[in-house]
Amino acid sequence: MEAEVRKKRCIFKVAPFTKELNEKAYQPQLVSIGPYHHGEEHLKAMEQHKHRALLHFLKRSDKPLESYVESLVEVVQDLKDSYDLLDPVWIQDTDAFLKLMVLDGCFTIEILRAMKCAATYAKNDYAFNDPIFSNHGMAHMMPFFKCDMIMLENQLPKLVLQKLLAVQFGNRFEDITFFKDVLKAFVVRDTLFAIQPEEYFHLLDGTRKSMLGDDNYGFLTSASGLDVERYIGDQDIRRSATQLSEAGIRFTLLYVEGLIGFLNWELFLAPLTVDNTTEIMFLNLIALEQYQVETTGGTNEVNSYIFFMNSIIYDARDVSLLCSCGIIKNRMGNDEAVVKLFKSIAKGTTLDPKTEAGKVYCWVAKYYLSRRIDFNRMHSVNDVLNNLCEMPTTTVPRPTETEEWERISIYKVAPHITEVNNKAYKPQVVSFGPHHHGEEHLRPMEEHKRRALIHFLRRSNKTLKSYTDRLSGVMGDLVKSYEALDPIWIQNIYGFMQMIILDSCFMLEILRAGTGAVNDYAPNDPIFSNHGKVYMMPFFKHDMLMLENQLPLSVLYKLLAVEKDMVIEVMNESTPQFLLVIHSNQGCMQEFY
Numbered sequence: 001m002e003a004e005v006r007k008k009r010c011i012f013k014v015a016p017f018t019k020e021l022n023e024k025a026y027q028p029q030l031v032s033i034g035p036y037h038h039g040e041e042h043l044k045a046m047e048q049h050k051h052r053a054l055l056h057f058l059k060r061s062d063k064p065l066e067s068y069v070e071s072l073v074e075v076v077q078d079l080k081d082s083y084d085l086l087d088p089v090w091i092q093d094t095d096a097f098l099k100l101m102v103l104d105g106c107f108t109i110e111i112l113r114a115m116k117c118a119a120t121y122a123k124n125d126y127a128f129n130d131p132i133f134s135n136h137g138m139a140h141m142m143p144f145f146k147c148d149m150i151m152l153e154n155q156l157p158k159l160v161l162q163k164l165l166a167v168q169f170g171n172r173f174e175d176i177t178f179f180k181d182v183l184k185a186f187v188v189r190d191t192l193f194a195i196q197p198e199e200y201f202h203l204l205d206g207t208r209k210s211m212l213g214d215d216n217y218g219f220l221t222s223a224s225g226l227d228v229e230r231y232i233g234d235q236d237i238r239r240s241a242t243q244l245s246e247a248g249i250r251f252t253l254l255y256v257e258g259l260i261g262f263l264n265w266e267l268f269l270a271p272l273t274v275d276n277t278t279e280i281m282f283l284n285l286i287a288l289e290q291y292q293v294e295t296t297g298g299t300n301e302v303n304s305y306i307f308f309m310n311s312i313i314y315d316a317r318d319v320s321l322l323c324s325c326g327i328i329k330n331r332m333g334n335d336e337a338v339v340k341l342f343k344s345i346a347k348g349t350t351l352d353p354k355t356e357a358g359k360v361y362c363w364v365a366k367y368y369l370s371r372r373i374d375f376n377r378m379h380s381v382n383d384v385l386n387n388l389c390e391m392p393t394t395t396v397p398r399p400t401e402t403e404e405w406e407r408i409s410i411y412k413v414a415p416h417i418t419e420v421n422n423k424a425y426k427p428q429v430v431s432f433g434p435h436h437h438g439e440e441h442l443r444p445m446e447e448h449k450r451r452a453l454i455h456f457l458r459r460s461n462k463t464l465k466s467y468t469d470r471l472s473g474v475m476g477d478l479v480k481s482y483e484a485l486d487p488i489w490i491q492n493i494y495g496f497m498q499m500i501i502l503d504s505c506f507m508l509e510i511l512r513a514g515t516g517a518v519n520d521y522a523p524n525d526p527i528f529s530n531h532g533k534v535y536m537m538p539f540f541k542h543d544m545l546m547l548e549n550q551l552p553l554s555v556l557y558k559l560l561a562v563e564k565d566m567v568i569e570v571m572n573e574s575t576p577q578f579l580l581v582i583h584s585n586q587g588c589m590q591e592f593y
Contacts, residue, residue, distance in 0.1 A: 008081035010201040011036075011155045012291040021347050025283040028148040030141075033104050035083060035090050035097070036153045049132050050103050053110040056125060056133075061168040068102050071163040076101075082157040082201075084291070105160040111145055114138050147277050152284045152291075155202040205292070208285050211270070212301050213257020213465075239368050240314035241321050247368050251325040255453070255498060256464055259305045262360040264492045265367065269322070274338050275331040282306055282345045303349050304357035310346035311361070313339055326447070407480035410435075410550045427543035429536070432503045434482060434489050434496065435548040448527050449502050452509040455520060455528075460563040467501055470558050481552045504555045510540050 013036060014026045031046040032038045058065060072079065076094055079101060080086060090097045110133065117124045118138035126133040132141055148154055200206035244267070245251065254261060254268040261268040272278075285302045313319060316335035322328040323335070332338050352358045412435060413425045430445040431437045457464060471478070475493055478500060479485060489496045512518045513528045514537055521528035527536055543549055 008078060009084045010082050010157065010205065010292055011152070012084045012287070013153055014287050018287060018290075018348070022279070022283060022344065025280045026151055026153055026287070028151055028154045030144045030148050031107075031154075033108060033149060033154045034156050035087060035100060038100060050107040053107045053133070054103055057106040057110055057168075060125060063167060065102070067167050068106075068164055069098055071167050072098055072101055072160065075159060075163065079157055079160065082159075101156070101160050102164070104156055105164050108149070108156055109161060109164060111149070115142055115145070118142065143277065147280050150204055150207065150277075150281050150284055152204055152287045155204055158200065158202050158206070204284055204288055207281070208288060208302060211259060238311045239365075241312040241318040242314075244312065244364065244368060245321060249364065249367065251322065251327060252495075253326050253450070255450070255502070256468065258356065259301065260308065260357050260360050262363045263494055264488065266492070266495065267360070267364060269325075269327045271327060271329065273329040273331060274341065279341055279345055286345075286349065299355060300350070300352040301355050301357065304352045304355040304361075306342070306346050307349040307351045308357040308361050310342045310349070313342050315339055326450075407477060408483045409481050409552065410547070411483040412548055425546055425548060427546055427549045429539040430506070430543050430549075432507060432544065432549045432551050434485060434499065437499055449506040452506045452528070453502055455518070456505040456509055456563075459518070459520060462562055464501075467559055467562050468497060470562050471497060471501065471555065474554070474558070478552055478555065500551070500555055501559070504551055504559055507544070507551060508556060508559065510544075514540075 011034065019026050028037055028043060030043070031050075032040060032043045037043060054065075076098060080091060080097065083090075090100075114124060114126070114133045115138060116122070118135045121135065124133065124135075128134050129136065131137050200209050239247070241251065248265060250266045252266045252268050254270045259270045282302065286306065289300050289303050313322070316339060319328060319330065319335035319338045323330055328338065330338055332341065351361055353362065410433065418425045427436055427442060429442070430449075431439060431442045436442060475497055479490060479493070479496060482489075489499075509518065509528065513521075513533055518528065523529050524531065526532045
């Protein structure tokens with residue numbers, strides 16, 4: 001019986017020894033949500049606003065308060081069981097507990113709706129000068145609400161919100177839509193995917209799961225072949241981001257789910273905006289992993305991630321390097337402040353070798369040490385190769401010579417031809433595909449590719465994973481489309497997929513923008529606005545016509561099949577109709593060119 005009750009626990013009190021490191025990180029400053037901090041003197045001022053919010057909520061829903069209370073009666077024991085160490089007062093006084101759940105639940109819903117209105121400049125039914133719920137009020141209060149609502153001790157079971165919304169809407173679609181909008185206000189990363197409401201227990205849990213995603217894409221599926229004890233326990237092998245970069249490790253932005261990965265000498269890290277709320281958020285996520293074994297699966301992914309980040313951030317130079325790669329967006333004022341922030345968050349963290357960050361830490365350490373091999377101690381060249389070949393790789397089966405030539409459609413132009421007019425074969429603005437990827441003069445456009453991907457995903461209302469799933473089964477064929485492909489792409493199939501999807505979405509956005517089929521970019525956008533297109537389209541047209549700068553049309557076909565929910569899987573006589581779908585308007589291919 002006790003074990004069953006423990007499984008329901010999802011909201012916990014943080015232990016005093018944990019709070020000693022930074023008590024303010026766990027103590028709400030503006031509003032209490034739930035029973036733990038209810039009635040504290042400095043939070044009482046917000047109670048009157050909770051009652052105002054309840055009146056607005058009831059008036060808008062046109063349903064009596066009793067309906068909402070009754071919806072919670074049937075699950076009141078589950079709600080009580082959600083809280084660890086619940087005060088006996090709440091256990092004994094069920095009526096008071098229900099009133100608290102309804103009041104704080106309605107207030108939470110109203111706050112989240114007000115956040116959405118403020119973010120989209122939409123009107124709501126509060127007075128324009130309301131100190132809390134107007135767009136003006138939210139502009140000032142939102143940072144404080146976000147901090148308080150992300151604290152572990154200040155959570156409300158999501159079940160409360162679901163029940164209240166079910167009464168208000170009586171519609172599961174509205175329920176799901178609301179919770180997806182809620183997470184957009186709290187996720188650390190750009191929302192390239194969405195988790196379903198049933199997959200998390202409260203806002204803090206949802207924030208954690210939105211960061212981790214549901215698939216690590218096989219970066220490192222095991223620590224096989226590693227002396228984990230050696231690498232985890234040896235403090236001397238820790239190296240800063242600057243030192244790792246100098247040793248040949250490339251820092252790359254991770255676009256898909258997860259926080260970290262390592263493959264073929266590339267260290268993938270998720271983008272992270274560092275501001276005044278970062279410390280509070282991560283400290284509470286770490287506390288959640290410490291207590292909530294049932295819902296986190298006993299994993300310490302965030303804990304280990306913070307340990308890893310602190311291990312590579314020694315000084316301001318490391319922060320500057322990570323900022324230059326787009327991994328960190330620094331809103332703290334200076335790089336040194338970020339260094340101090342991670343040192344503060346990382347106090348008491350440990351590195352779990354079973355986590356992605358733990359395995360990455362070991363592989364990075366092994367790679368770094370391999371760069372310092374004493375070749376005089378090697379008995380043969382094979383000794384060196386064997387040492388290096390222990391590193392993780394992902395490979396694509398080598399095609400037969402006949403298959404290889406049958407599949408090739410994108411070629412490298414021979415030197416004796418390019419020397420006649422090198423510029424005719426070398427893109428000037430943007431790379432498409434692998435042949436010119438990473439060339440120095442084309443790198444500025446990579447930032448705009450990432451922006452285009454975000455617009456593409458938001459407009460399609462599909463997850464990034466749905467696109468990667470559609471392409472994962474044909475990556476071998478796509479690799480075979482390119483003549484003289486650099487072996488690094490054959491070994492790094494994940495990197496190849498990431499590059500192909502990014503470039504393909506960018507090409508689709510360029511084609512659509514060229515015909516006026518998209519208008520959700522800012523009016524002063526340097527690429528996709530009407531003003532930007534006037535200057536950029538001639539360069540894009542030139543680069544997109546170059547033989548070495550092509551993408552297989554089948555990639556665009558499959559991406560659009562996902563976006564438009566098409567079920568056709570092969571190119572056939574329907575291709576002309578498909579091209580119309582790609583460009584949204586009839587004849588836009590001709591219009592673009």
